[in-house]
Amino acid sequence: MPELIKVRPTKIELVKLKRRLSLSQRVQKIVKDRLSILTMEFLQTARDTVEAKRKLLDESAKLYKALSVAAGYHGYIALEKELIATEVDLKVTAGLGNIAGVRIPSFELMGNVKPMKGYNLVDTSSWLDRAAQLSEESLRAIVELAELQRNFELLAMEINRTKRITNALEYIVIPGLQVTIKYLNMKFEERDREEKARLKRVKVMVARE
Amino acid sequence: MPNPLQHEAAQSPHEKMLQDCLRGELRIVNTGLPQSQKRLSNLLDEKYPNVVCNDGSTHFFKRSELEYLASMIDTDEQKALPLPMLIELGANQAEASIICEGKVEEKVISKALNMPVTCEERRIRIYKPQLALLRRKFKTTTVYVFSPKTVA
Numbered sequence: 001m002p003e004l005i006k007v008r009p010t011k012i013e014l015v016k017l018k019r020r021l022s023l024s025q026r027v028q029k030i031v032k033d034r035l036s037i038l039t040m041e042f043l044q045t046a047r048d049t050v051e052a053k054r055k056l057l058d059e060s061a062k063l064y065k066a067l068s069v070a071a072g073y074h075g076y077i078a079l080e081k082e083l084i085a086t087e088v089d090l091k092v093t094a095g096l097g098n099i100a101g102v103r104i105p106s107f108e109l110m111g112n113v114k115p116m117k118g119y120n121l122v123d124t125s126s127w128l129d130r131a132a133q134l135s136e137e138s139l140r141a142i143v144e145l146a147e148l149q150r151n152f153e154l155l156a157m158e159i160n161r162t163k164r165i166t167n168a169l170e171y172i173v174i175p176g177l178q179v180t181i182k183y184l185n186m187k188f189e190e191r192d193r194e195e196k197a198r199l200k201r202v203k204v205m206v207a208r209e
Numbered sequence: 210m211p212n213p214l215q216h217e218a219a220q221s222p223h224e225k226m227l228q229d230c231l232r233g234e235l236r237i238v239n240t241g242l243p244q245s246q247k248r249l250s251n252l253l254d255e256k257y258p259n260v261v262c263n264d265g266s267t268h269f270f271k272r273s274e275l276e277y278l279a280s281m282i283d284t285d286e287q288k289a290l291p292l293p294m295l296i297e298l299g300a301n302q303a304e305a306s307i308i309c310e311g312k313v314e315e316k317v318i319s320k321a322l323n324m325p326v327t328c329e330e331r332r333i334r335i336y337k338p339q340l341a342l343l344r345r346k347f348k349t350t351t352v353y354v355f356s357p358k359t360v361a
Contacts, residue, residue, distance in 0.1 A: 023228065027230050027234060030234045030238065030355060031234060033298050033355060034234070034238055034355065037298065037353060040337070040340075040341055040344075041344065044341055044344065044345060048345075093257060093269075093272075095257070095259060095267065095268075095269020096266060096267065096268070096269055097241075097268060097269060097348070097349050098240065098241025098262065098266075098268060098352060099241070099353070100238055100241075100353045100355070101237040101238040101239070101240055101241065103241075103266070106269050106271060106348075106349060108271050108272060108273065165230075165234075
């Protein structure tokens with residue numbers, strides 16, 4: 001049951017309350033629009049996250065398999081010797097984006113990432129090439145998943161905050177104002193009726209005299 | 210004669226709080242709006258493609274998205290396409306409209322959605338499911354606009 005707001009029962013207060021109500025309804029409209037957009041983005045991000053996670057797991061499984069076969073073929077020491085010279089620094093561009101007022105991070109791998117390229121192609125097998133290719137794809141999947149998971153968390157937090165505002169407006173502020181307006185209207189009608197009844201009595205008394 | 214109810218000093222604390230809330234929400238939702246849009250061709254030339262937002266922060270574009278957009282249109286159209294594209298949310302929650310300058314946006318959107326779209330009064334109207342599809346393809350090259358006119 002919404003609570004009555006304590007105001008003086010005057011016409012000026014009624015006008016103020018009506019203005020407050022229209023303002024609250026406008027705020028509610030904005031917040032609801034925003035909430036619907038955030039929810040849509042959140043669901044999309046959730047779907048993308050699941051997909052990216054599955055992709056990463058698949059790629060990693062394939063990568064470890066290819067690396068194991070390559071290690072078995074060349075031997076650990078030879079493989080390590082080949083790969084030691086192939087280390088490269090990864091360049092990830094990090095920036096910020098914005099979804100309906102939520103600042104979200106955005107990551108992107110710069111250029112063509114060749115994490116394992118640079119080894120001698122003559123001395124190595126095609127299994128190592130395959131592992132190199134898969135490691136590249138895994139790296140892309142990791143960066144993509146990092147971005148999606150952070151977006152997922154940030155959107156969830158913002159949805160919670162926005163929902164609290166929507167609920168406060170929908171269940172407390174607006175019903176409170178509506179009830180108070182209704183109460184004031186009834187009070188004024190009651191006053192009018194009392195006034196009329198009083199006037200009638202006065203009229204009768206005047207007529208008797 | 211000014212209405213005393215409209216006067217700032219005459220407002221109750223409750224009313225002020227609501228007004229602040231409305232202003233705050235409008236400010237929050239529109240912080241991501243760019244101060245000015247940049248052309249696709251210019252963004253492709255930049256090392257770190259970005260635009261400056263209203264709050265002074267930068268909005269970063271993914272190069273892969275820009276390249277995808279560039280693959281859809283020819284060089285002249287790339288010079289005409291302003292980015293980020295602005296998605297305006299209408300009073301009707303079921304649809305949104307993309308603010309467009311010319312035919313380039315129309316071409317890009319119709320190719321991305323794989324359906325014909327028309328530009329009327331500088332707006333391309335799309336429905337929510339299409340909006341989700343569009344946002345999935347152009348995450349960094351589109352931004353939402355919450356207009357107070359449509360809200361009022």
